[in-house]
Every structure is written in structure tokens, then in C-alpha cells.
Amino acid sequence: EDQVTQSPEALRLQEGESSSLNCSYTVSGLRGLFWYRQDPGKGPEFLFTLYSAGEEKEKERLKATLTKKESFLHITAPKPEDSATYLCAVQEISSGSARQLTFGSGTQLTVLP
């Protein structure tokens, strides 16, 4: 059974204090790993997709990396507006034409000014 575990559940940082969020996964064959950002009361907003181990993607203060067992979302010098819940999801090769995602429970990030 697919499993996606995110840690920590919650993280509080001071503005400018860099850190990393973790997403560990167990799938028989990974098609892609997705990162989303979700603000309170809103739908998930797409950030990145990673397809193979060693791949990295960046967007402003965020950088996502992928290994065969986990992904990290590195946040460099965060600002209060980076406060949100960050969701990780995996798409397995065996999902076939459905392309369905299995989500983790998320990491709630709070950046204090």
C-alpha cells in the first residue's frame, strides 16, 4: 500500500531562519512526486513536480529535492508570507490512466516576523 509521511507536522521559524520539510514515501514505482502549498480556507496550489532521484527544482525561496525514498522542501530565508501548509503527494506508475495522487497529511509552516 502506498504511504506518504510528512514531517514535522508543524514548524515555527523566525523570519530568515532556513529549514527543511521532509516527505518520505513508499511506492512500488514512482511516476512523480508533487509539492503543493495550501493557505487557510483555500485549495492546494501547485509548486513542483519531481520525476527522478537527484532532480531538483527551485522557485524563489523554495527548493525541492528527490531521492529514492524521500523528498525535501528547503526554505531559504523564509518570510511571513511563506506561512502555509505544504503538502506532498506521489503518483505511482501503477495508477495507470487515472494518474491519481496519494497525499501526505502536510506540514504547517509558520514564519514569525
Next chain:
Amino acid sequence: NAGVTQTPKFRVLKTGQSMTLLCAQDMNHEYMYWYRQDPGMGLRLIHYSVGEGTTAKGEVPDGYNVSRLKKQNFLLGLESAAPSQTSVYFCASAPIAGGRETQYFGPGTRLLVL
């Protein structure tokens, strides 16, 4: 481009009542999905569609039905609402992209069943 829209934004139902949630997308996407989000459990797939006129069950389909009569719309129905269906419901859509499809989400519908 409105993207993915959901109607209504919020609804209160009594146990046993029925309702339909509407999802619409204007991106000409083939795939559409309905998820529910509950505290501490992440997003779970209810039903999905890989094209107009097709639907299939996801991880938690019991108590829900869906229809996709038009490519741009995906309806989620609750025939007899139960308190366990209190949740936030999200619709998503994705284009066909050779195995590199990205799902784009709507703003959600908050449902409270009393």
C-alpha cells in the same frame, strides 16, 4: 481563465438530505477528480474521471456518486448525507501530458452535516 471553480462554497445539511456539488474547469482538461480533506488525514480521493462520460471509484467512494456529462463539469452527489461526510471537498483537473500530468485544484466546498 477562471481555472477550477466549485459551487457552493459552503453548505449545511441535515442528516438524510441530498445535495450536489458542482465542479467546473475552463482549461479543457481530460482528467477530473473529487477529494475530501479531513484534519490529520490529508486529501483522499473519492471518485475520478478520465474523460467525458467516464467515472471511476477512488479510495473512499461509499455514500457518493458522480457524473461527467460534459467535459468541463464534474458533479459530486450525496444521496443521503451523514455526519461522517462533514468535510472540505476539493475538485481538481489535469491535462493529458504523456505521464507528466499536474492536478490543479479548486477553492473547495465546506460541508457541514448535522
